[in-house]
Amino acid sequence: MTDEITAHLRLPGGPVDLAAIETDAAPGFDGKKADGQAALAAMAGELSDLQERLWAERTAGSERRVLLVLQGMDTSGKGGVLRHTIGLVDPQGVRITSFKAPTDEERAHDFLWRIEKGLPSAGYVGVFDRSHYEDVLIARVRELADRPEIERRYGAINDFEARLADEGFSIIKCMLHISADEQKVRLAERLANPEKHWKYNPGDLDERAHWPAYRDAYETALEHTNTDVAPWHVVPADKKWFRNLAVGQLLLETLRGLDLQWPKADFDVAAETARLDEEAPVQ
Amino acid sequence: MTDEITAHLRLPGGPVDLAAIETDAAPGFDGKKADGQAALAAMAGELSDLQERLWAERTAGSERRVLLVLQGMDTSGKGGVLRHTIGLVDPQGVRITSFKAPTDEERAHDFLWRIEKGLPSAGYVGVFDRSHYEDVLIARVRELADRPEIERRYGAINDFEARLADEGFSIIKCMLHISADEQKVRLAERLANPEKHWKYNPGDLDERAHWPAYRDAYETALEHTNTDVAPWHVVPADKKWFRNLAVGQLLLETLRGLDLQWPKADFDVAAETARLDEEAPVQ
Numbered sequence: 134m135t136d137e138i139t140a141h142l143r144l145p146g147g148p149v150d151l152a153a154i155e156t157d158a159a160p161g162f163d164g165k166k167a168d169g170q171a172a173l174a175a176m177a178g179e180l181s182d183l184q185e186r187l188w189a190e191r192t193a194g195s196e197r198r199v200l201l202v203l204q205g206m207d208t209s210g211k212g213g214v215l216r217h218t219i220g221l222v223d224p225q226g227v228r229i230t231s232f233k234a235p236t237d238e239e240r241a242h243d244f245l246w247r248i249e250k251g252l253p254s255a256g257y258v259g260v261f262d263r264s265h266y267e268d269v270l271i272a273r274v275r276e277l278a279d280r281p282e283i284e285r286r287y288g289a290i291n292d293f294e295a296r297l298a299d300e301g302f303s304i305i306k307c308m309l310h311i312s313a314d315e316q317k318v319r320l321a322e323r324l325a326n327p328e329k330h331w332k333y334n335p336g337d338l339d340e341r342a343h344w345p346a347y348r349d350a351y352e353t354a355l356e357h358t359n360t361d362v363a364p365w366h367v368v369p370a371d372k373k374w375f376r377n378l379a380v381g382q383l384l385l386e387t388l389r390g391l392d393l394q395w396p397k398a399d400f401d402v403a404a405e406t407a408r409l410d411e412e413a414p415v416q
Numbered sequence: 417m418t419d420e421i422t423a424h425l426r427l428p429g430g431p432v433d434l435a436a437i438e439t440d441a442a443p444g445f446d447g448k449k450a451d452g453q454a455a456l457a458a459m460a461g462e463l464s465d466l467q468e469r470l471w472a473e474r475t476a477g478s479e480r481r482v483l484l485v486l487q488g489m490d491t492s493g494k495g496g497v498l499r500h501t502i503g504l505v506d507p508q509g510v511r512i513t514s515f516k517a518p519t520d521e522e523r524a525h526d527f528l529w530r531i532e533k534g535l536p537s538a539g540y541v542g543v544f545d546r547s548h549y550e551d552v553l554i555a556r557v558r559e560l561a562d563r564p565e566i567e568r569r570y571g572a573i574n575d576f577e578a579r580l581a582d583e584g585f586s587i588i589k590c591m592l593h594i595s596a597d598e599q600k601v602r603l604a605e606r607l608a609n610p611e612k613h614w615k616y617n618p619g620d621l622d623e624r625a626h627w628p629a630y631r632d633a634y635e636t637a638l639e640h641t642n643t644d645v646a647p648w649h650v651v652p653a654d655k656k657w658f659r660n661l662a663v664g665q666l667l668l669e670t671l672r673g674l675d676l677q678w679p680k681a682d683f684d685v686a687a688e689t690a691r692l693d694e695e696a697p698v699q
Contacts, residue, residue, distance in 0.1 A: 189614040216506045223499045224507050225545075231508075262508075313698040324689045330681035331472040338691055344698045398613040406607045408621055415596040415627045 135172050137161035138382045142307075142366040144359050149352040156312040157371035162378065169374040176381050177221040183385070184258060186393035188226045191256025193396030196301035199258045199387055201380070204266050205309030206347060207337045208319035210376050211262050214309070217377040218384070219260055228253045231262040244268040244286060245293055255301065258384070265290055266354055273350045274343050287357035298362035303387050306363055307380055308351065309370040313344050418455050420444035421665045425590075425649040427642050432635040439595040440654035445661065452657040459664050460504040466668070467541060469676035471509045474539025476679035479584035482541045482670055484663070487549050488592030489630060490620045491602035492653050493660075494545050497592070500660040501667070502543055511536045514545040527551040527569065528576055538584065541667070548573055549637055556633045557626050570640035581645035586670050589646055590663055591634065592653040596627050 141160035162169060190197060201219075203211045219227055230251035239247045245265060253259025269286050272278050278286075294304055311319075320337060323329040340347070359365045366383060370376040424443035445452060473480060484502075486494045502510055513534030522530045528548060536542025552569050555561050561569075577587055594602075603620060606612040623630070642648045649666060653659040 192614045212508060215508045219507050220503075222507075224502050224505075224510055224512055225495060225498045225514075227507055229507055317692065317698070320692055321689070324685055324692065327681070328678045330685065331475045331679045333681070333683070333688070335683050335688055338688065338695070341698065342695070395611045396614045398610070398616070400616070400618050402607055402613065405616070405618055405621065406604070409600065409603055409607065412600075412621070412625070415600070415624065 135162060135176075135378065135382045136386075138379050139366070139386055142368055142379060142383065144355060144365040144367050146359060147356070149355045149359075151310065151348055151352055151367070154310060154367050154369070156310050156315065156369050158369045159372055159375040160369065162375065166372070166374045169372075169378045173218065173221070173374075173378045173381050176385055180221050180381070180385055180388070181223060183388035183391075183393055184222050184226045186395060187258070187388065187391065188223075188256045189396055190393060191254075193399070196255045197303070197391060198253050198255050198301060199303045199305065199384070200253060200261065200297065201258065201384060202261045202264045202266070202304065202306040203309065203380075204264060204270070204307065204351075205370065206311060206316060206344075207340060208316050208323075209309035209311045209370050210373055211309060213373055214307075214377055214380050215260065215262060218381045219258075221381070222258055222384075226256065226258055228257045228259045229262060230259065232264060232267060244272075245289065248293075252297070252302075265293070266358075269354045270347065270350045271340075273353075274346045287354070290358050291360055291363075294358070294360065294363040303391065304363040305383050305387055306358075306365045307383065308355065308365060308367050309376060310367050311370045313341075315371045316341065418445060418459075418661065418665045419669075421662050422649070422669055425651055425662060425666065427638060427648040427650050429642060430639070432638045432642075434593065434631055434635055434650070437593060437650050437652070439593050439598060439652050441652045442655055442658040443652065445658065449655070449657045452655075452661045456501065456504070456657075456661045456664050459668055463504050463664070463668055463671070464506060466671035466674075466676055467505050467509045469678060470541070470671065470674065471506075471539045472679055473676060474537075476682070479538045480586070480674060481536045481538050481584060482586045482588065482667070483536060483544065483580065484541065484667060485544045485547045485549070485587065485589040486592065486663075487547060487553070487590070487634075488653065489594060489599060489627075490623060491599050491606075492592035492594045493656055494592060496656055497590075497660055497663050498543065498545060501664045502541070504664070505541055509539065509541055510543065511540045512543045512545060515547060515550060527555075528572065531576075535580070535585075548576070549641075552637045553630065553633045554623075556636075557629045570637070573641050574643055574646075577641070577643065577646040586674065587646040588666050588670055589641075589648045590666065591638065591648060591650050592659055593650050594653045596624075598654045599624065 138161035187197065203214060205211055215229060219229070235247065248265045251261065269283055273283050298304060320333070323333040355365050368376055368379045421444035442452070447455070470480065486497060488494055498512060502512070518530065531548045534544065552566055556566050581587060603616070606616040638648050651659055651662045
């Protein structure tokens with residue numbers, strides 16, 4: 134059973150101490166890797182059914198949609214979650230937006246301008262691979278904005294997410310939590326395997342040197358933006374299989390919580406059936 | 417084996433007679449439904465590997481990308497292909513664009529304006545769920561543009577697709593070919609099942625009444641736009657499993673044909689490895 138997992142992921146209110154949250158645990162799941170992979174695969178049918186209902190609702194005018202925000206240090210596995218967990222959902226109903234370093238045009242606007250453009254339409258499961266949180270993480274660590282602007286952004290983010298919730302968004306925010314040692318192992322793997330060289334960037338090591346500053350920036354961001362309408366989840370991510378399973382469970386419970394119903398016909402079913410039965414021969 | 421399938425799908429040059437192409441066949445595949453489903457599932461690993469290579473190439477400056485165009489009458493299974501075939505590919509590397517009736521803004525531009533905006537970036541497998549072909553299909557049948565404009569569009573499409581091919585697009589065009597009888601069965605299923613009512617639109621029957629005119633419009637469009645750089649494939653689609661398998665095979669062979677290589681490192685691997693080994697302790 135996987136229903137016990139999510140209670141362990143929800144970040145409590147108050148100050149955040151990431152060092153106190155284990156990275157290599159599998160909280161709430163009583164099984165090994167193969168069990169976890171099987172449990173994730175077993176979610177596919179229900180995820181698929183619920184996503185189709187969400188999509189169908191849209192045709193009846195519903196504004197509801199899901200936004201899954203994935204944050205984490207380099208190599209924490211955002212791409213793995215997209216491939217293995219989001220890959221279970223019908224791609225017609227998924228919209229993935231990846232946020233890289235902002236372009237000149239993006240920099241000439243407020244930090245939320247490009248985020249707005251990447252939001253999912255009604256009926257979609259939207260996924261942010263990095264997000265507006267970069268603007269209080271790398272922007273804080275690398276001083277890409279001055280401190281008053283960084284401080285302003287926490288409140289702006291909360292207002293923004295509250296507005297989205299009012300519009301019909303269900304927001305799931307996940308920090309994929311790995312240890313510095315695990316990141317070192319993963320970077321070494323990328324360097325050792327020519328098929329993974331394209332994933333490696335010398336800048337990754339420059340960022341890694343700022344690990345403590347990033348941890349502080351995460352702790353501050355998580356504390357300031359851990360709201361009831363858009364709560365944070367810290368997902369232990371040293372075990373890739375648990376990371377994928379945990380995000381799947383969060384998505385599943387969010388969709389379940391929407392109590393999604395198939396829309397009722399907005400036409401006369403009997404009349405249409407008769408029309409089809411009685412049509413003139415075609416061809 | 418599925419390698420024999422695609423030769424049967426490629427539309428030969430010259431006039432097109434859709435009535436002469438079977439809709440319920442499984443050409444080139446010597447197996448039943450369960451075999452076909454297993455063969456499709458067996459493609460997942462290679463599709464995934466090739467798509468990742470295409471994606472990786474992009475980081476080394478490649479402009480290559482794939483564009484799969486799905487056309488077909490209502491209920492022919494464009495959504496099924498997206499779910500079952502495209503669903504096998506890592507969603508990070510997929511961009512699906514669905515074209516509905518054009519908006520007022522889209523109508524105020526040339527018909528290719530919105531198509532340009534929906535094109536996949538380098539590295540992506542782009543899929544068009546309907547396409548610019550609607551502008552010579554429903555537009556012709558329903559006289560949404562005058563005849564000289566429709567005639568102009570065939571050449572404009574060929575020029576457009578030739579330009580895309582020059583830019584690095586591999587274009588796969590599929591017409592999902594169902595019989596009028598099979599469409600009737602599928603519409604009746606939608607009417608009989610309340611969970612499928614949302615997929616039904618009374619307008620579907622209005623379009624169905626124009627079946628012969630649509631067949632003519634398809635034949636004309638296929639004949640006029642069946643070029644070497646963007647050839648048409650007619651996919652027998654009464655058997656859903658064969659339809660999914662056949663499109664999967666077309667995608668697989670297209671990706672294989674690109675001879676995709678992992679990009680070489682653009683950094684000094686030994687130096688980076690030493691940097692990682694010798695770094696100061698983190699945390």
